[in-house]
Amino acid sequence: MKLIIAIIKPFKLDEVREALTEVGIAGMTVTEVKGFGRQKGQTEIYRGAEYSTNMVPKTRIEIVCPAEMADRVVEAIQASANTGAIGDGKIFVLDVTQAVRIRTGETDRNAL
Amino acid sequence: MKLTYRLSALPALGFGLFAALPAWAQGAAPTVDKGDTAWMMTATLLVLMMIVPGLALFYGGLVRAKNMLSVMTQIGAVAALAMLVWVAWGYTEAFGDGGNAIVAGFGKAFLAGVTPASTAATFTAGVAIPEYVFVCFQMTFAAITVALVLGSVVERIKFAAVMVFAVVWLTIVYFPIAHMVWASNGLFFKMGALDFAGGTVVHINAGVSALVAALILGRRIGYPTEYMPPHSLTMTGIGTGLLWVGWFGFNAGSALEANGSAALAMINTFVATAAAGLAWMLAERVNGHKGSALGFCSGIVAGLVAVTPAAGNSGPFGAIVLGAVASVICYYAVSVLKPRLGYDDALDAFGVHGIGGMVGAIGTGVVNAAMFGGPANGGKTIGEQVVVQLATVGTTIVWAAIGTTIAVFVAKAVTGLRVSPEVEREGLDLGEHGERAYNG
Numbered sequence: 001m002k003l004i005i006a007i008i009k010p011f012k013l014d015e016v017r018e019a020l021t022e023v024g025i026a027g028m029t030v031t032e033v034k035g036f037g038r039q040k041g042q043t044e045i046y047r048g049a050e051y052s053t054n055m056v057p058k059t060r061i062e063i064v065c066p067a068e069m070a071d072r073v074v075e076a077i078q079a080s081a082n083t084g085a086i087g088d089g090k091i092f093v094l095d096v097t098q099a100v101r102i103r104t105g106e107t108d109r110n111a112l
Numbered sequence: 113m114k115l116t117y118r119l120s121a122l123p124a125l126g127f128g129l130f131a132a133l134p135a136w137a138q139g140a141a142p143t144v145d146k147g148d149t150a151w152m153m154t155a156t157l158l159v160l161m162m163i164v165p166g167l168a169l170f171y172g173g174l175v176r177a178k179n180m181l182s183v184m185t186q187i188g189a190v191a192a193l194a195m196l197v198w199v200a201w202g203y204t205e206a207f208g209d210g211g212n213a214i215v216a217g218f219g220k221a222f223l224a225g226v227t228p229a230s231t232a233a234t235f236t237a238g239v240a241i242p243e244y245v246f247v248c249f250q251m252t253f254a255a256i257t258v259a260l261v262l263g264s265v266v267e268r269i270k271f272a273a274v275m276v277f278a279v280v281w282l283t284i285v286y287f288p289i290a291h292m293v294w295a296s297n298g299l300f301f302k303m304g305a306l307d308f309a310g311g312t313v314v315h316i317n318a319g320v321s322a323l324v325a326a327l328i329l330g331r332r333i334g335y336p337t338e339y340m341p342p343h344s345l346t347m348t349g350i351g352t353g354l355l356w357v358g359w360f361g362f363n364a365g366s367a368l369e370a371n372g373s374a375a376l377a378m379i380n381t382f383v384a385t386a387a388a389g390l391a392w393m394l395a396e397r398v399n400g401h402k403g404s405a406l407g408f409c410s411g412i413v414a415g416l417v418a419v420t421p422a423a424g425n426s427g428p429f430g431a432i433v434l435g436a437v438a439s440v441i442c443y444y445a446v447s448v449l450k451p452r453l454g455y456d457d458a459l460d461a462f463g464v465h466g467i468g469g470m471v472g473a474i475g476t477g478v479v480n481a482a483m484f485g486g487p488a489n490g491g492k493t494i495g496e497q498v499v500v501q502l503a504t505v506g507t508t509i510v511w512a513a514i515g516t517t518i519a520v521f522v523a524k525a526v527t528g529l530r531v532s533p534e535v536e537r538e539g540l541d542l543g544e545h546g547e548r549a550y551n552g
Contacts, residue, residue, distance in 0.1 A: 047460060048446060
């Protein structure tokens with residue numbers, strides 16, 4: 001099993017979700033996050049007081065899927081979250097050693 | 113029969129009315145008009161709406177989320193305290209019978225002698241309003257003025273210090289200045305100063321006091337390098353709307369009657385404010401920035417402040433110019449002057465109310481003139497009137513600065529004045545009140 005973490009632009013969430021549904025992903029966890037990378041932040045001005053914020057709002061998606069699906073999931077996210085501009089985000093893939101469905105106690109592949 | 117038949121109840125509209133005094137002073141009992149009374153009760157509640165929720169939301173939205181409740185609590189609590197102090201000794205100190213040029217006599221302490229039958233004079237000979245209504249109307253002015261001062265000291269002053277400061281400040285600063293401006297034997301009234309609804313008493317007074325208090329208290333930890341954006345400009349926007357609507361009670365109510373003078377104050381409170389809101393945004397554009405929501409709100413308040421002394425002492429087009437000019441000057445005061453001098457007037461109580469109040473008070477001497485479409489109250493030339501306005505402004509600045517220094521040091525001696533650095537970092541909501549504004 002693989003854990004796929006994607007940091008994307010918030011307005012791309014719906015497109016990414018649809019693309020993932022098409023490749024057979026039935027669940028995910030979504031979090032609103034902030035961070036910075038190559039994308040520069042904005043300048044805010046309040047009554048003349050200027051603040052440069054380098055933390056940019058992003059959306060973080062976590063998906064656990066069978067290992068053989070991981071490439072298709074990564075491709076789907078990469079294609080659907082892409083705008084071609086700096087700040088589109090990143091995708092990370094990690095190994096997962098165990099999964100349990102709390103309600104039934106099913107494990108691993110059956111728990112996904 | 114003891115009627116309040118002096119001009120003690122009158123804002124300084126002008127000497128034309130003053131001259132009419134002897135004709136009716138010894139006359140029959142005054143008429144209390146139900147229309148006037150109903151309007152003044154309404155106006156009084158409009159001013160209360162400016163404080164809670166208006167000012168509380170306006171100021172509250174501008175601070176960081178961790179200090180939201182402390183701001184709302186400080187404003188609500190000092191306003192409540194001011195109401196009690198007002199009926200105990202404030203009313204008599206400002207508007208009681210007798211006294212001198214600085215304070216009135218103390219014969220009406222604890223509202224002694226005030227009954228449902230007693231009346232306060234208006235600007236029209238022989239027309240009066242119930243004295244209780246006048247007491248309440250002026251009570252809300254005292255309450256909002258002391259709350260305005262807090263704009264410079266939020267996010268670091270102790271709640272207890274605010275309460276001690278309020279009692280001392282009202283007693284030695286607000287009540288005497290209200291008397292000087294609005295009572296017939298008051299210093300500024302006798303000089304012929306024009307201050308329709310309290311530009312001097314409320315705004316210059318609060319603004320200068322706020323600056324002095326902020327200087328003594330010192331900057332917030334992290335100012336000006338740390339990120340301190342307003343936590344909710346939505347609430348500041350709601351507060352701005354409530355202030356604007358409530359200000360019609362403040363300005364048009366200061367006519368003390370439902371008449372043409374109130375109508376003039378009403379239209380001026382519309383158009384000066386509209387011009388000021390747009391002028392601030394234009395000033396932002398001219399300086400290479402985006403026209404901002406906070407800029408609009410700030411301009412609205414600057415315009416309201418500037419038109420306060422001029423509300424019944426200006427024509428609509430004079431008011432438009434006054435509002436726009438005051439707004440642009442306030443813009444530079446908060447965005448250029450404040451950073452350059454380095455003081456931490458957290459919510460720009462001085463930059464908007466102090467500076468806007470001064471521009472309004474001095475400008476009133478100009479826009480009042482007939483050649484600018486004004487009603488020419490007071491019968492002075494522009495030059496003479498401006499000199500009187502300047503003298504009033506200068507005296508108020510000195511009085512407020514000295515009185516505030518005393519009040520702040522009394523609060524410091526009693527309470528320690530400032531929260532600990534830990535409380536300041538954690539937020540005053542938790543540290544001072546044991547609550548959070550936003551859970552979940």
